[in-house]
Amino acid sequence: MQSDKGGVVSVNPFIIKTPEKLKSEEAVDLFVDVFTDYEKINTEGHTFVLGPRGIGKSMIFRYLEPDCQCLSRNVKIDELEFLGIYIPLKNASFTKITEIKRFDNNASQIINEHLMSVFVLQMLYKSLSKRELYNDDEETDRQARNYYYEVCKQILPSTGDLVKCEGKKVNDIFAELEATTSEIYKKAIKYIQKLAFTKDLLPYDDLFLDYLDYVIPLVKALKEMSIFTNKKIFFLIDDAHFLTKRQTYILNYWVSTRTSGDISLKISSQYNYKSYYTVNGATIDPPHDYSEIDMLKVYTSKTRSTYVRRIYEIVGKRLKISGIDTDPKDFFPPDIKQEEEIKKISQMYLERYDQGKGRGNKKNDDSIRYSRPDFIKRLLGGSKSGSTYSYAGFSQLVHLSSGITRSFIETAHKMYAEEEAKNNNGRVIDHISASIQNSIVRDDANHFLFYELPRYAGNNEEDFEDEIITYPEEDIDKLFNLIIGLGGIFREILISDRSERRVFSVAISDKPSKETSKVLNLGVQLGYFHRSTIGKKDSMSGGRTDLYILNRRLSPIWTLDPTSFAGYLFVQNKLLEEAMDNPSSMLRRVGKEILQPEDKEKEFVQLSLFQEDNEALFQIEMGGIDQWI
Amino acid sequence: MDLIELESLKKRISNVDLFISFCSFDDRTFQIAKSLPYNEVKKALIFINKKAPEEAKQNLEVFKTAFIEKCIIEGVELFDPIALADNMFSSIRKVLGENSHHNILVDVTSFNHESLCIFVALSSIFLNNNHIDFVYCNALSYASETEVESQKWLSRGIRDVRTVLGFSGDFDSNRETTLIMMVGYESERAWRIIDTLSPDQLIITYNDSTGSTTEVNCDADERYANLLEDLAVYYEKPDKYIIPSNDPIKTMNELEKIIKCIGKDNNIILVPMNNKLSTIGAAMLALKYPEIQLCYAPATIYNTKYYSTPGNRCYLFNFMKGE
Numbered sequence: 001m002q003s004d005k006g007g008v009v010s011v012n013p014f015i016i017k018t019p020e021k022l023k024s025e026e027a028v029d030l031f032v033d034v035f036t037d038y039e040k041i042n043t044e045g046h047t048f049v050l051g052p053r054g055i056g057k058s059m060i061f062r063y064l065e066p067d068c069q070c071l072s073r074n075v076k077i078d079e080l081e082f083l084g085i086y087i088p089l090k091n092a093s094f095t096k097i098t099e100i101k102r103f104d105n106n107a108s109q110i111i112n113e114h115l116m117s118v119f120v121l122q123m124l125y126k127s128l129s130k131r132e133l134y135n136d137d138e139e140t141d142r143q144a145r146n147y148y149y150e151v152c153k154q155i156l157p158s159t160g161d162l163v164k165c166e167g168k169k170v171n172d173i174f175a176e177l178e179a180t181t182s183e184i185y186k187k188a189i190k191y192i193q194k195l196a197f198t199k200d201l202l203p204y205d206d207l208f209l210d211y212l213d214y215v216i217p218l219v220k221a222l223k224e225m226s227i228f229t230n231k232k233i234f235f236l237i238d239d240a241h242f243l244t245k246r247q248t249y250i251l252n253y254w255v256s257t258r259t260s261g262d263i264s265l266k267i268s269s270q271y272n273y274k275s276y277y278t279v280n281g282a283t284i285d286p287p288h289d290y291s292e293i294d295m296l297k298v299y300t301s302k303t304r305s306t307y308v309r310r311i312y313e314i315v316g317k318r319l320k321i322s323g324i325d326t327d328p329k330d331f332f333p334p335d336i337k338q339e340e341e342i343k344k345i346s347q348m349y350l351e352r353y354d355q356g357k358g359r360g361n362k363k364n365d366d367s368i369r370y371s372r373p374d375f376i377k378r379l380l381g382g383s384k385s386g387s388t389y390s391y392a393g394f395s396q397l398v399h400l401s402s403g404i405t406r407s408f409i410e411t412a413h414k415m416y417a418e419e420e421a422k423n424n425n426g427r428v429i430d431h432i433s434a435s436i437q438n439s440i441v442r443d444d445a446n447h448f449l450f451y452e453l454p455r456y457a458g459n460n461e462e463d464f465e466d467e468i469i470t471y472p473e474e475d476i477d478k479l480f481n482l483i484i485g486l487g488g489i490f491r492e493i494l495i496s497d498r499s500e501r502r503v504f505s506v507a508i509s510d511k512p513s514k515e516t517s518k519v520l521n522l523g524v525q526l527g528y529f530h531r532s533t534i535g536k537k538d539s540m541s542g543g544r545t546d547l548y549i550l551n552r553r554l555s556p557i558w559t560l561d562p563t564s565f566a567g568y569l570f571v572q573n574k575l576l577e578e579a580m581d582n583p584s585s586m587l588r589r590v591g592k593e594i595l596q597p598e599d600k601e602k603e604f605v606q607l608s609l610f611q612e613d614n615e616a617l618f619q620i621e622m623g624g625i626d627q628w629i
Numbered sequence: 630m631d632l633i634e635l636e637s638l639k640k641r642i643s644n645v646d647l648f649i650s651f652c653s654f655d656d657r658t659f660q661i662a663k664s665l666p667y668n669e670v671k672k673a674l675i676f677i678n679k680k681a682p683e684e685a686k687q688n689l690e691v692f693k694t695a696f697i698e699k700c701i702i703e704g705v706e707l708f709d710p711i712a713l714a715d716n717m718f719s720s721i722r723k724v725l726g727e728n729s730h731h732n733i734l735v736d737v738t739s740f741n742h743e744s745l746c747i748f749v750a751l752s753s754i755f756l757n758n759n760h761i762d763f764v765y766c767n768a769l770s771y772a773s774e775t776e777v778e779s780q781k782w783l784s785r786g787i788r789d790v791r792t793v794l795g796f797s798g799d800f801d802s803n804r805e806t807t808l809i810m811m812v813g814y815e816s817e818r819a820w821r822i823i824d825t826l827s828p829d830q831l832i833i834t835y836n837d838s839t840g841s842t843t844e845v846n847c848d849a850d851e852r853y854a855n856l857l858e859d860l861a862v863y864y865e866k867p868d869k870y871i872i873p874s875n876d877p878i879k880t881m882n883e884l885e886k887i888i889k890c891i892g893k894d895n896n897i898i899l900v901p902m903n904n905k906l907s908t909i910g911a912a913m914l915a916l917k918y919p920e921i922q923l924c925y926a927p928a929t930i931y932n933t934k935y936y937s938t939p940g941n942r943c944y945l946f947n948f949m950k951g952e
Contacts, residue, residue: 016863126803
């Protein structure tokens, strides 16, 4: 056994720790307030919090735990408005133990609900077992003992000999309860493990717990303690996409019971949550059963400036914790020469406006719209490679992360490591060179499209209990072609002379075919598109339609301007179908038409702008952001 | 553990009551079967995935030709480990009956890691009164029969991460978790597993050329470096150990040293992703220490065209004696 553990290196400020592993001090230090964007997360009622991996769902849940809340507010638990009980499923053994699939329908439901119920109780007591949450108060200790003896003894007769709690503090009593529930959980797991190689079900000689008869009454009893009276209780169930389909039905059933007055279920998941059916075959539906938050919508809506500000704060905190006293925008400097050139173009547009030659309503409209695209166009000019355009600079990097915090942090981590390897020479790293920033994001874009996307292709077998999702190779190919096709169109528009050249999204002007919907949905699920909505084009009756926004992480592939949000494209379904089948042919044909003067614009490609109020807001926001970046 | 030339296998093997193999999509799957002395094998039980790709179905013909009337084909559900275990066990019982003291030769080359671990468990629990030899055909190289860089891969993506049936271990969510990742050539797949499990501590094991069964050490260093680059976001300095993968007992012993260092306060998850000999070593360790959890993640897609090139050697290992 030889170890080749390397030597000591400085700690990368962008190292990622899973939130459940963070100490309360670390979580509070790193957390950036998001509750103005997601106000339903910490209010009563069941809520699904959806978003791709790395957008910050787990961090929010971790921060809502009592230890973090007490620390950040400098209070004890009795002063909190709510108790957020963090229930991470990522590493819960019941979600991945293979033997559990030995059970048939009824038995499976009973054993799964038992495990889930015991697990959430264990997490509840674990969360309440920290000494620092409480004031020293004998009455609280007495009530905790009562809770233990008088309630648990009746509701959990399976615990056998109760531990004597005389003289114990409230936190120790909850620690005992955690240990008790942990034993019940382990006993059930051991029982399941015995079934590995036998089809015969063995007798189980303990109680099976469930949500309505055990979990809810236990939480109600808890609220009888004076420190918890009238407190809202949130079960923060994190990464629910890890549940099996059966377990998902059970969780949905919990949601359907409408017991949010006792416990509000806050359920985070990626977009591949397995089902919205319950064990009874009914569905759960918003808004009656739950509310839904799609965290990506914050980035793709008018409030996206808060994302820029949030990343600025997160990076600032990380740098500070690592002892690097540098502003984030200085840590990720832009390519100075490039920015000077863009500034010159911008100045030219401002002067043209003063001469009465501007196209926009306001003085800086043209400057914002055209200076960067003009610069890119100039670079693309002869070679069409565009590879000399630099994506360096804090602002561009934030937009390239496309609303996903972890995407920014992971890229920053690679940049820091590269900077350390190339330019360290023993010095403290106080910035990342523009060339390294640019090189890493370009590699990342290529990796994301050309390496990661094909890996999703499978043979679409009917897998073990339909638990496993793969995607037919044909669908992945179509998605790949669609991305290539749309990216190509966006590039053609960027280098055209159209009034709006910064286009990154597409909506369908007629009805999408099943095939188009399937491929676009796949793109959303895998993170290559974000979905938002816009007003329907030429609709007499109003109404809205889906808008598909290309993930900005892909920008470098076509040298697109990632800072743009202004334009979107209305296309007919047949154009997207053509792109899915043969993007090159579609591009050859459509590309010529894009370059035509706008009055000859064809029906199937109609370039639109956001409504004026949105555009105005955009500018206001950018002005606000500029103060930060 | 004996290392012998494939062509010498005929002289070495005798009096086999049951030969067991798994028919897969690459040519390595039938090298052992083709090299066995026909008259010394009484029955041949060949497992094949019911949803196997066309290449595997074609390879099945080689087994039928090699064993003719002695050949028993058993379709199994490779993606349903419970049905797989039941099916493997019942078909073995069907051939051998309740009697023991049979000579069983198992070609482990084309079992996947999960089915192999399950087979080791079944052997240990239900077939322990028999004489069981494992035989493994080495690979000359992996994904090397193409010059096209984009075609040099073994598998892509993972579908999910699950415990291996019979090896779910003693897992306590209150304890910290150490993941021992036995890396082979599938660095991207390994990274996905690590990312999904997000352990508190990560240990990476790999073999160097002295402990390898592969004759050409294809791109191992580069892929390994790629893996580490991806990993670095979560684990600044994962512990790394060189562990031989050419002898199950050596693998087991080296792994045992590592788990003794970890101690009993941590959950231990072991993911065997190196070759099948090292997977046997991992399964034997987990049988000895039932608190260890073995995990497996089926790949989303395998490179059936350029997976491996058969080598010329095989490894023979007596499972019951551990030698």
